[in-house]
Amino acid sequence: MNSASFRITIGFLLCGGMISGLAQKADAGDWPGYSGSDNGQRYSALKQVTAANAARLQAKWVYHVDGASGMEQTPVVVNGVMYISQFNRMDAIDARTGNIIWKYQRPPASASAQRGTAFYNDKVFMVTSDSHLVALDARNGGIRWDAKSEGSYAISGAAPTIVRNKVIVSGNRPDGFVQAFDAETGKYAWTWSAVPKPGEPGAESWGTARPQGGPMWMSGSYDPELNLLYYGTGQPNPQWTGFERPGDNLYTESIVALNPDTGKLVWYFQNTPHDTHDWDSTETLVLVDGVFKGRARKLLLQANRNGFYYVLDRSNGEYLLGTPFVSKVDWADGLDSKGRPIVIPGHDPSVRGTRTCPSTAGATNWPAPTYSPDTKYFYVTVAEGCGLNFISSSTAPDAGTGYIETADAPWQAYVRALDATTGKKVWEYKPVRSNHYGPGLLSTAGGIVFTPEQFGQVTVLDAKSGKPLWHFNTGDLITASPMTYSVNGQQFFAIASGTNIFAFGLQGVNP
Amino acid sequence: MNRAFGIAGFLLTCAVGPVIAQRGGPVNPFQGQLEAVHEGESLYAQHCTGCHGPNGSAGEIGPAIVSAERAAFGGNDAQVFNTIKNGIAGTPMGPQKLAEEEIWKITAYIHAMRGTAIDNPLPGDSAHGEQIFWGKGQCGTCHMLGGKGGLTAPDLSNIAGIRKASTIVDALTKEQHHEYGSGGAHLRSLPPMDSYLPVHVTSADGKVIDGILLNEDGYALQMIGNDQRLHSFDRAKLRRVDIEAKSLMPTDYDKRLTSDEFRDLLAFLTRQGLKPPAPGRGGAPRGEDQ
Numbered sequence: 001m002n003s004a005s006f007r008i009t010i011g012f013l014l015c016g017g018m019i020s021g022l023a024q025k026a027d028a029g030d031w032p033g034y035s036g037s038d039n040g041q042r043y044s045a046l047k048q049v050t051a052a053n054a055a056r057l058q059a060k061w062v063y064h065v066d067g068a069s070g071m072e073q074t075p076v077v078v079n080g081v082m083y084i085s086q087f088n089r090m091d092a093i094d095a096r097t098g099n100i101i102w103k104y105q106r107p108p109a110s111a112s113a114q115r116g117t118a119f120y121n122d123k124v125f126m127v128t129s130d131s132h133l134v135a136l137d138a139r140n141g142g143i144r145w146d147a148k149s150e151g152s153y154a155i156s157g158a159a160p161t162i163v164r165n166k167v168i169v170s171g172n173r174p175d176g177f178v179q180a181f182d183a184e185t186g187k188y189a190w191t192w193s194a195v196p197k198p199g200e201p202g203a204e205s206w207g208t209a210r211p212q213g214g215p216m217w218m219s220g221s222y223d224p225e226l227n228l229l230y231y232g233t234g235q236p237n238p239q240w241t242g243f244e245r246p247g248d249n250l251y252t253e254s255i256v257a258l259n260p261d262t263g264k265l266v267w268y269f270q271n272t273p274h275d276t277h278d279w280d281s282t283e284t285l286v287l288v289d290g291v292f293k294g295r296a297r298k299l300l301l302q303a304n305r306n307g308f309y310y311v312l313d314r315s316n317g318e319y320l321l322g323t324p325f326v327s328k329v330d331w332a333d334g335l336d337s338k339g340r341p342i343v344i345p346g347h348d349p350s351v352r353g354t355r356t357c358p359s360t361a362g363a364t365n366w367p368a369p370t371y372s373p374d375t376k377y378f379y380v381t382v383a384e385g386c387g388l389n390f391i392s393s394s395t396a397p398d399a400g401t402g403y404i405e406t407a408d409a410p411w412q413a414y415v416r417a418l419d420a421t422t423g424k425k426v427w428e429y430k431p432v433r434s435n436h437y438g439p440g441l442l443s444t445a446g447g448i449v450f451t452p453e454q455f456g457q458v459t460v461l462d463a464k465s466g467k468p469l470w471h472f473n474t475g476d477l478i479t480a481s482p483m484t485y486s487v488n489g490q491q492f493f494a495i496a497s498g499t500n501i502f503a504f505g506l507q508g509v510n511p
Numbered sequence: 512m513n514r515a516f517g518i519a520g521f522l523l524t525c526a527v528g529p530v531i532a533q534r535g536g537p538v539n540p541f542q543g544q545l546e547a548v549h550e551g552e553s554l555y556a557q558h559c560t561g562c563h564g565p566n567g568s569a570g571e572i573g574p575a576i577v578s579a580e581r582a583a584f585g586g587n588d589a590q591v592f593n594t595i596k597n598g599i600a601g602t603p604m605g606p607q608k609l610a611e612e613e614i615w616k617i618t619a620y621i622h623a624m625r626g627t628a629i630d631n632p633l634p635g636d637s638a639h640g641e642q643i644f645w646g647k648g649q650c651g652t653c654h655m656l657g658g659k660g661g662l663t664a665p666d667l668s669n670i671a672g673i674r675k676a677s678t679i680v681d682a683l684t685k686e687q688h689h690e691y692g693s694g695g696a697h698l699r700s701l702p703p704m705d706s707y708l709p710v711h712v713t714s715a716d717g718k719v720i721d722g723i724l725l726n727e728d729g730y731a732l733q734m735i736g737n738d739q740r741l742h743s744f745d746r747a748k749l750r751r752v753d754i755e756a757k758s759l760m761p762t763d764y765d766k767r768l769t770s771d772e773f774r775d776l777l778a779f780l781t782r783q784g785l786k787p788p789a790p791g792r793g794g795a796p797r798g799e800d801q
Binding site: 069070390392393404430431432433436453455456457459468471473475476477498 | 556557560565698699700701704727728729730
């Protein structure tokens with residue numbers, strides 16, 4: 001566990017009047033950003049709800065986000081106020097009751113998927129659909145500053161990442177990028193591009209093609225001791241045909257470590273060189289201080305969409321371990337000693353359709369995994385199954401295409417607990433009917449894994465055994481990752497389901 | 512590629528652009544011409560699948576423009592033409608640099624994809640097909656149609672209004688006729704199960720109930736029993752649940768019926784349904800209370 005970067009501490013110390021309007025910083029019981037902490041663990045030290053009492057959970061309130069559609073965001077809570085963001089929109093509500101406090105809407109209304117906001121020094125940050133980054137005053141929704149992205153870069157729906165006094169955003173167009181702004185003033189700081197310009201290091205890995213792609217549409221993770229910012233990058237373009245871009249296509253499909261002061265690349269590890277299956281390496285990067293083969297190391301964990309679970313040394317990017325976490329991986333015969341896939345030829349998309357396992361939807365995808373420092377397990381929602389990848393022309397480099405589920409290996413979701421340092425499966429839970437990558441997960445010091453399901457159930461599992469302890473049907477599809485927080489002595493869990501935010505807590509505790 | 516692109520995901524057909532002077536607009540010169548539809552398909556594959564997915568089923572950037580069921584995809588041919596020609600401002604849907612003739616052909620293809628069997632019923636003797644449905648074909652044993660028949664399979668009263676003729680043929684002749692979704696296409700609402708798999712439930716006291724599965728999750732299960740009753744179970748209170756992998760729906764109707772009988776059954780089935788409202792005039796009637 002990376003305790004130095006973990007902001008949530010044990011206890012329920014908040015007092016009344018927490019929405020008093022004083023300048024406030026993230027505090028005990030808060031969930032100030034997408035993953036709850038810099039380290040991407042999505043683990044909370046809150047432990048009012050335990051495996052022993054989870055059966056007493058109940059819904060506490062529901063907040064309807066009118067005009068939304070299939071929300072993918074994780075709400076943020078600081079000092080008893082929950083911030084719910086969409087593109088162009090922020091709703092601030094009382095995290096105890098669900099009562100609305102303020103709402104900001106900038107035209108046009110948008111129902112596009114957006115994954116959340118971040119809190120820093122009385123400000124919450126909202127991304128607009130025309131690529132502005134707006135700092136709203138957390139107390140009343142007033143606009144503190146409004147910055148347009150620098151250059152031609154378009155900011156994606158990833159929740160902003162806070163690193164020291166900077167707010168970091170990322171995006172996909174024209175190519176993958178990370179961009180940093182001063183959190184107090186909105187002043188532009190730097191840009192890192194996921195693909196090199198001609199002549200820059202990495203350009204040689206594209207043949208004569210212009211480097212393109214590497215979309216970056218998930219939040220980063222941060223290690224304050226190493227002062228390194230970690231991001232995953234997406235696929236090279238053209239997306240499905242690789243013959244005109246021979247080579248590894250750096251720095252697509254990679255895990256990268258950046259210096260957050262300068263935006264310079266410190267190291268990279270490429271999961272899928274020369275990808276033709278759109279297996280973005282954007283899955284949440286989980287930073288853990290653990291013992292690997294008897295030696296204490298600063299680890300970086302990722303369950304990748306390509307079917308492999310990776311353990312790296314996050315101080316230098318050294319590959320330590322990679323092993324499949326789904327039963328069917330047929331495009332590579334394992335990884336070599338450097339972590340490079342030993343590719344089995346014949347899996348490129350074709351006009352007739354090429355079967356590949358896992359599918360392009362992935363062995364897992366962006367819904368968050370979680371790591372518990374108590375069990376030392378890495379919990380992840382996985383999708384078993386294969387896909388057929390099509391291209392409309394075998395000669396056009398930018399051939400249109402798609403992918404579908406294969407009839408002989410239809411998709412089925414599982415929640416799996418992996419031993420974090422070996423990747424070995426400890427237990428699994430099958431969310432019945434879930435066929436797509438489902439929602440994300442959350443673990444707590446109470447020994448539970450909060451487990452929403454694609455088809456609307458919210459289940460609490462025993463973190464050690466995977467046994468279901470409690471469940472609730474939200475009545476809508478869930479495609480978001482959960483969070484937990486505490487106000488006035490009550491621990492809550494919240495999840496976006498369809499167009500609603502649900503909050504749960506124990507019976508008999510009323511803040 | 513990011514499947515949650517940071518841009519408003521307007522339905523392609525929601526836009527009514529400036530070219531359309533009045534409701535309706537110009538008529539597609541290629542409407543219903545098979546060769547043009549095929550050319551439109553090829554053009555669609557080159558220019559549209561990258562965003563909207565194969566067969567209009569939604570891709571990673573663009574929304575679905577065709578639904579297997581006739582969902583709320585409004586927009587007449589003129590509106591589709593306009594959207595392709597001019598794009599939708601503020602979205603990744605830009606103006607397409609294509610000849611107008613090509614755009615009309617793509618429009619004809621989209622129109623064809625959106626149609627269901629009722630728009631183009633198969634030839635044959637429908638009255639004879641009805642006799643086959645209730646008689647030799649034994650369809651009514653499980654399926655209900657027009658208020659008669661069984662409960663253990665889908666009601667077919669509107670089958671031609673929600674399915675294409677080819678899908679109906681597949682259902683009668685192919686074991687793997689289930690339509691699998693594109694990975695980029697995300698469900699927008701909770702669907703009921705559509706597999707109608709045989710299920711055998713054993714209660715705590717050892718009683719076995721056989722029937723057809725309607726829905727299940729990790730905690731509950733709903734089924735139509737062979738007693739034609741709806742049952743709902745708490746899974747924790749059941750001794751066991753056995754779900755068969757294969758539907759009871761026969762898939763050899765092209766063999767168990769003569770070719771004339773099969774043709775006439777299809778003629779009957781592809782006429783069972785409701786015609787959609789005329790383009791541009793869709794939508795539910797407004798009540799007094801709205």
